[in-house]
Amino acid sequence: MSFRILSKNVLRSAVRAQPSATFVAARFVAKPLAAQTLRTFSASSMKLNKDNETAKLVEILKEEIQVELEEPQVTTIPEKLASYDGFTIVKNEINSVNLHLVKEQGDEEIHVFIDVDELINGPDVFDQGLEAEEPVAEEEEEFEPMEDLSPAKVQFAIIDKTKNTALSFGINPDFTSGDFTVQSILPFSDPSLLLSEKAEDFLKKDLTYAGPQFSNLDENLQHALLQYLHSRGLNVEFIEYIQDLATHLENQKYINWLDSMQKFFK
Template sequence: MTPIWSSKIQQDLESAVYKYYRPDPDPEDEDTWDVSMVAEYAPEIFNHLRDVESKYMPNAYYIPRVQTDITWENRSTLINWIVQVHSRFNLLPETLYLTVNLIDRFLSKCAISLSKFQLCGAVALFIAAKYEEINCPTVKQMAYMVSNEYSTGELLKAEKFMITKLDFDMGFPGPMSFLRRTSKADNYDSEIRTLAKYFLEITIMDSRFVAAPPSWLAAGASYLSLKMLHQGKWTDAHAYYSGYSEEQLIPIAEVLAYNALRVVTRPSMVRIGVITSFKLTASRAMASHGQRLFSISSIRANKPSEDLSKVLHSELDFEKKDSFGLDETYKTYLQQSGFEIVNRDKKVLAELVKKNGLETIHVYFDVLRITQASYDLRQFQEEMQNQEDLMNSPEFEDLAFSDVNVVIEKNGKAVGFDLSLSLVNNDFAVTAITNFESSEVALSDSPEAANARDLAYSGPAFNNLADELQESIEQFLVSRGIDNQLGEFILAYASVKENTEYISWLKDMEDFFL
């Protein structure tokens, strides 16, 4: 995601600059007398940071254009581990953002294997800590954090290689600097800034923000905090200090709000290390703001909210009347295909299962991700001028597919297939194949099994295999019912289950607030 620009937006920003720019420091401004704020140079400093931030932007599509052995899910796993190590050493927020930037920039330039991915993350954190921190982890400590999978010599050699690939450019102007500058418009309100930090931290897990300007991320987080805390409008002062108009921030604020909601209401979909970090930041924001977080003038303990109950009841009635089930066509498909729906109430991960001789075929997919991706794709299709523009757009490829996982178990062993489901024509594409040591490793929810799955070798990128082997694997999957009919059913069932889960959620909420 990147900010939109137009002549009107440019004029509005120029108007804000004309209104608030002062060639000399204001003697009535406290910052003028604080030598650490260098008020006389602040405008030039931040203009420079805005000018150079594009220099440090990674390729938004380095997966899969550069990296054929690494997926966005692998990146999420690595970032989750980095968050935990970052927390273990009590490092600065700037170190975390620089680490993520170094990883993404390095991967935009140099293809690596999945087996070296954790080494890449460890080295990036090591470099970032030395750049930002007063007391940084030692190379021995970093080796310990990777369970001594790599020696100190290998870490130092990899560090030299990464720095060389990045042309020794470490001066990424992270979002924290821009957040502090934008906070001046709020007189450095700690509540707004603390909540904004929370929204900023969530962005590191979202692939849509890989190449987003840090100044825009900071402004979007500030804007959303301002609105959520009911602290007024986005003024010309905000536009001047942030460099962005309200029109440019609404799209990113919507995505940030949605991501924050997922952390709160869908913790199973977010990595544990990231949840821990985010909750610590969010709790400080909530505690500092107290009851004013809620736009209700009087809240008394143990008093149910009649208004909330009524609204929930009304919404529940509406959704029940508007609810829908599986079409008869898809019920017939289930009967003919042999697939059965595994009942997973109040879960976003759906499962289909099918017996095929000695084989048991499991199909897993996230209904929330599929329905959200389908919605995003429709919105994108409406924005494009014509079909040719749509098909040629780089964003189309990212929006037009959703992940599906297939596990086939037989005689205590299992093979997993990572698939991409086209939301346009319901076809599947194979991205990776993993041979698990046992069906328990492939299917168990235990931490040990999850760790074993993460460490399992998933083979080379599927499109690097011989054409004959690719075709044989695809024919094998089709013979097991992994075809476009299944793809069509998954899209239909995802909508039905998401609607069912929403109604169930409303009912639980209504019961709680009665």
């Protein structure tokens, strides 16, 4: 990422600096013919540089794609990641950040919705909080653990087919410990709203009350809800699985993104 940003800034500086001296000289030339000659030379020079920079971009993109493709099975999903403990991939579009997993379990359907890019590349609230803290030398104070208030990167939803209702838990996994934090709990009287991808339904879900902060709930209720999630397969092993799967899929999307840019610049 930093290399691409640096390249962009260097290119921008070069483009801004190049034409000024030539055109200023052209404005003060008394003879129209001389001015015309200067302008023609400048335009040709700019076109040549433009073509050269585009060719460089294509070559760099090509090299980056080749490096990414050196890893075995990078363009396919390995068998060990295709399914896990009954969870299978039902939706994964190459140009989309959304990943959808499903598991059938008796009278229940368990749906997992993952924002692949946010899960892999998004900021870690706990790390940011630790970096921002400055040690206090004068006296020691006790601090409560900082609660993760960032938007949920994973939705773990259970549909009860007999009651035709659903409950969706917004969670943020912690890949260091294999644990997770509960961000929201959203009940659905109609599971079709949970599964809908219509824009107006996304708005409805965003505006629906999702309960207080999980840590503000009664401790017995917190414990019972966590036990419920564990019984539905949300455990350390599943956290590790979605990390491995999302990392692999994000790499595929990155290669496709590079290829799309390469096609544009060619």
